[in-house]
Structure formats: C-alpha cells, structure tokens
Amino acid sequence: MEAGAAKGKAGAKGVDVNTLSFERALEELEAIVSSLEAGNVPLEQSIAIYERGEALKARCEALLKAAEARVETITRDADGAPIGTAPLDQRD
Secondary structure, eight states: OOHHHHTTOBOTTOOBGGGOOHHHHHHHHHHHHHHHHHTOSOHHHHHHHHHHHHHHHHHHHHHHHHHHHHOEEEEEOTTSOEEEEEEGGGOO
C-alpha cells in the first residue's frame, strides 16, 4: 500500500493520522521506527506499522509545510526601521 492510501487510516490505537498534532504524530513515528529497528515484530505487523509510519511521516511533513508558509520576516525601510512583514519566501 502506498503512503497516500494509508494517510487517513487509523492505526492500532484507532486514531486517524489526519487528526494528530505534529508532536503526537512525531512521537508515534519515533515509536514505530524503534519497533522496526529492534526487529522483534512479526513480518505482517511490521508491514502494517511501516505503512502507518509512512502516513505519519506525510502528516508531519504537511504540518511543517503549513507552519513554514506562515513564517514571516520583518521588512525594513531604507533606514532599517521595521515597516511590516512579508512571507519568508519573498525576501529581497
């Protein structure tokens, strides 16, 4: 199953990935990575939690992108005095 298909799926805890905060999604993703790295999870369960991990990764990336879009930088006039803000991407 590809990451996009798993994105909205509920995991073992029954929580839809799309409802998780960044911190909660990252915490769950870290737990999945630890479980997979330990290698003590049966194959079928490993596949399922890997798919959940892909969905969590996508959720974290989407939330980071949204936060980045809101970041603004202070704009200044010729004398260096602050005059407002502009999106980070559009700095001079």
